Amino acid sequence: MNAAAKRPLIRLDGIGKTYPNGYRALSTVSLTIPAQPQFISLLGPSGCGKSTLLRIIAGLEKPSTGLIDWPTSDYDAIGNPMPTVGFVFQEPTLMPWASVFENVYLPFRIAKKPRKAVADTIMDALSMVNLQDFAQAYPRELSGGMKMRVSIARALATRPQVLLMDEPFAALDEITRHRLNDDLLTLWQSARTTVIFVTHSVYESVYLSDRIVTMAARPGRIVSDIAIDAPYPRGAAFRDTAAYHAACRQVSLSLAEIATPGDEP
Amino acid sequence: MRRLVETLAPGLFLLALLLAWEVGVRLGGVPSFILPPPSMIGHTLMADWPILWPALVFTCGVTACALLISAVLGLALALVMASSRWMERMLYPVAVVLQVTPVVAIAPLIIIWVQDTRLSLLICAWLVAFFPVVANATAGLRAVEPNLVSLFALYGASRWQSLIWLRLPSALPYYLAGLRIAGGLALIGAVVAEFVAGTGGTRSGLAFVIVESGYRLEMSRMFAALFLISLAGILIHALTSRLTRLLLRHWHDTAAGS
Numbered sequence: 001m002n003a004a005a006k007r008p009l010i011r012l013d014g015i016g017k018t019y020p021n022g023y024r025a026l027s028t029v030s031l032t033i034p035a036q037p038q039f040i041s042l043l044g045p046s047g048c049g050k051s052t053l054l055r056i057i058a059g060l061e062k063p064s065t066g067l068i069d070w071p072t073s074d075y076d077a078i079g080n081p082m083p084t085v086g087f088v089f090q091e092p093t094l095m096p097w098a099s100v101f102e103n104v105y106l107p108f109r110i111a112k113k114p115r116k117a118v119a120d121t122i123m124d125a126l127s128m129v130n131l132q133d134f135a136q137a138y139p140r141e142l143s144g145g146m147k148m149r150v151s152i153a154r155a156l157a158t159r160p161q162v163l164l165m166d167e168p169f170a171a172l173d174e175i176t177r178h179r180l181n182d183d184l185l186t187l188w189q190s191a192r193t194t195v196i197f198v199t200h201s202v203y204e205s206v207y208l209s210d211r212i213v214t215m216a217a218r219p220g221r222i223v224s225d226i227a228i229d230a231p232y233p234r235g236a237a238f239r240d241t242a243a244y245h246a247a248c249r250q251v252s253l254s255l256a257e258i259a260t261p262g263d264e265p
Numbered sequence: 266m267r268r269l270v271e272t273l274a275p276g277l278f279l280l281a282l283l284l285a286w287e288v289g290v291r292l293g294g295v296p297s298f299i300l301p302p303p304s305m306i307g308h309t310l311m312a313d314w315p316i317l318w319p320a321l322v323f324t325c326g327v328t329a330c331a332l333l334i335s336a337v338l339g340l341a342l343a344l345v346m347a348s349s350r351w352m353e354r355m356l357y358p359v360a361v362v363l364q365v366t367p368v369v370a371i372a373p374l375i376i377i378w379v380q381d382t383r384l385s386l387l388i389c390a391w392l393v394a395f396f397p398v399v400a401n402a403t404a405g406l407r408a409v410e411p412n413l414v415s416l417f418a419l420y421g422a423s424r425w426q427s428l429i430w431l432r433l434p435s436a437l438p439y440y441l442a443g444l445r446i447a448g449g450l451a452l453i454g455a456v457v458a459e460f461v462a463g464t465g466g467t468r469s470g471l472a473f474v475i476v477e478s479g480y481r482l483e484m485s486r487m488f489a490a491l492f493l494i495s496l497a498g499i500l501i502h503a504l505t506s507r508l509t510r511l512l513l514r515h516w517h518d519t520a521a522g523s
Contacts, residue, residue, distance in 0.1 A: 060415050087419050093412040096516045097434045109430070110420040138515040 007071040009033045009161060009194055010057065010083075014066035017052050017220075025049040026056075027219040028066065033162070033196070035072060039188055041205035041212045042198045043251065049220025050198045054164050057196065058085050073161060086155030088165040092147035094139040100126065101135040104154045118157075125157035126150075128187055145176040149183070156187065162194045169204070178236070181208060189232060202255070206247045207239065214254050224254040301485040306492065309485040316474065316486075321493050324455055324470030327383065328501065331390030331451040336444055339398025343440075346399075347406035347432070357403075364396035368454050372461040382467050389458030394451035398443040405439025406432050438516065441509040448501040456494060471497075 010033040017026040026049040033040065042050040055061045056068065070081035094103045104125055108118045126132045129149035139147055148168060155163055169177040185208060188195055199205050205212050212226045230243050238244050283303045289295075290302040297305060310317065342360070346353040372389050379385035409432055417427045459472030467473070471490045478487035 055415075058419055060418060085419065087416065089412045089415070091412060093410065093416055095413065095431070095434065097437070099515075106416075106430075107420045110417070110422045110426055140516065 007035060009035050009070070009072060011069040011071065012053075012057070012066065013069070015053070015056060015063045015068065016065035017049065017056065017061070018064045024219040025052040026063075027221045029053060029220070029222055030066075031213065031222065031225075033194060037188075037192045037194045038211050039185075039195045039209045040197065041209040042196060042215060043200065043202065043205045043212055044215030044220075044223075044255070045200065045217055047217040047220070048215040049217070050215050051166050052220065053215075054166050054196060054198050057162070058087050058164050059083075060087075070161075083162065084158055084160045086158060086160035086163045088148075088151050088155050088163070088168045090167045090170055092139070092144075092151040094147055094150055096139050098138075099135065100131065100137050100139070100142070100150050103139070103150055104157050106154065107158045122157055125153040128156065128190070129153045129183065143176075144172055145180060148172065148180060152184070152187070156191060156193070159191075160193060162196060163191075165195065165197045167198050167200070170199075177204075182236070184208065185232065185234060202248055202251050203239075206244060206251060207234065212251055214251065216255075223257070226251060226254065298482050298484050301488060305485045306488045310489040310492065313486050313489060317471075317489060317493060320469075320471045320474045320490065321497065323383075324452075324459065324472065324494070325497050327386045327390055327455040327470065328448075328452045328497065330387055331394050331454060332444070332448055332501070334387075334391050335394040335398045335447050335451065339395055339443065339447070340402050340440065342399050343402030343406055343436075344428075346403050353403070360396055360399050363392055368393050368457050369461065372458045376458070376462050376465065376467070382462060382469055386455055386458045386462065386469060389461075390451045390454035393454035394447040397446040397450065398440070401439045401443025401446075402436055405436030408439065409435045438509075438513055441505070441512060445502070445505045445509065448505045449498060452494070452498050452501060 010031075012029055012031040012033075015026060015029040015031075016024075018024045029049075042053060044050050052061065056063050068081075070083045073081045073083040076082050094100075095106070098106075101122060104122045105115060105118065108122070109115075123132060123135065126135055129152055131146060131149055131153065134142065134146070134150075139150070142150070151168070155165075169180050172180065181204065184195075197205070197208060206228060210228050210232075212228060214223045214226065215221065216223045226247075228247050230238060230241070230247070287302045287304060290297075290300055301309075342356065346356055368389050371392065375388050376382075376385045379388060413431055413435075414427070417431055422430075455470070456472040459469045460476060462469055463473040463476035471494050474490040475487050478484070478490065
């Protein structure tokens with residue numbers, strides 16, 4: 001293996017975020033995301049800064065302290081890394097005036113790629129989420145779960161180095177949520193891209209991830225970094241295995257450790 | 266059957282009202298210079314058509330021009346104000362002053378200053394129609410979903426790209442709501458200005474016909490003109506609502522509501 005292959009995808013070094021009003025969202029967070037694809041969950045209670053951390057990785061917010069490095073990505077003229085990232089928000093975040101196709105076309109449109117040149121790419125992305133027949137539909141005609149699939153297709157269509165997901169299924173009902181969890185794993189298996197998945201559900205994170213980073217609040221910090229060794233593909237049966245229960249217990253304990261009695265509302 | 270009744274009900278009710286009016290006036294012996302019966306108004310409408318038609322065209326022309334100019338200038342000013350807080354702080358108070366000053370109060374001044382009747386009426390109508398367009402469009406340009414803004418930033422969209430593909434479409438429902446309000450107000454502005462000009466003896470559109478008929482106690486022509494003004498108002502409302510439904514047909518039903 002050469003040296004380049006060993007370089008990580010992302011290196012976060014002492015990342016801190018303090019807002020102008022004095023609120024300290026993150027203290028000093030250091031994390032290395034390796035080059036080989038992982039499914040990483042950022043798990044923690046509300047206020048632990050997991051969404052802030054995700055937005056910092058996406059470049060949507062600047063850290064107050066610390067460095068974020070993308071050793072393998074391209075750099076712009078003044079030396080800033082230009083990673084390609086996909087982002088899925090808690091809401092589908094679709095443009096209601098545009099068709100499903102046009103919504104997925106958006107990142108390409110901004111990059112000035114002609115519609116014709118990327119039509120196949122877009123249709124492939126829609127096929128991955130089983131929405132190839134809905135390309136000409138409008139968001140209002142779709143269910144909540146379908147809208148979320150469009151959002152995922154849009155994030156994956158550009159073949160990003162990392163897919164960032166900010167509690168994407170939190171607003172959905174449990175049945176839809178379970179189905180989307182399975183679909184997401186299938187997608188992840190075929191796309192072979194790193195996923196960083198923010199959630200506050202222990203069960204969801206254990207089911208999905210091969211690595212769980214637990215976080216604590218006030219100030220936001222990383223508590224533990226737990227590997228979930230169960231092999232993929234994981235079906236619903238995985239939820240009945242001893243390995244699943246053991247992992248859930250381990251993750252819950254790591255969260256309980258940091259929760260002092262006065263912490264819960 | 267139920268649907269049919271529901272569709273016909275408003276029309277039938279209107280017909281019943283007209284009938285009651287006709288019968289009431291005839292049986293009650295109300296003189297026609299106080300309240301003419303609908304049949305007489307209908308007759309006048311046809312008999313005086315050579316006077317009424319040009320007046321209708323004139324008033325509608327002023328209203329439509331005022332609405333069109335408001336639509337264009339309103340959006341332009343909203344874009345300027347939405348692009349910088351500083352501009353908004355400077356310009357918004359001026360727009361508010363124009364809005365809160367009653368058009369009846371400014372109309373005499375404008376009619377004195379501007380020699381051309383059509384132009385002076387147009388300015389009055391524009392003054393009242395302008396503000397709702399500006400206010401709504403500005404609100405719309407600011408009411409962009411924050412996550413969509415993040416998404417555009419994530420993909421490195423330029424200011425221009427964000428404006429064309431995100432902010433303008435997001436503002437559309439607000440802008441159209443502003444246009445619907447402005448349509449009604451433009452007609453009111455035109456009519457009010459015609460009244461002011463008409464009392465000074467300047468010949469113009471439908472409101473002038475009303476003023477003139479009032480002086481001559483020709484009540485049925487007055488009602489005929491009044492009827493045409495209502496008709497123009499309904500027409501403007503129908504057109505702007507239709508435009509809204511057409512442009513927002515893919516959005517949520519709530520956004521496209523008239």
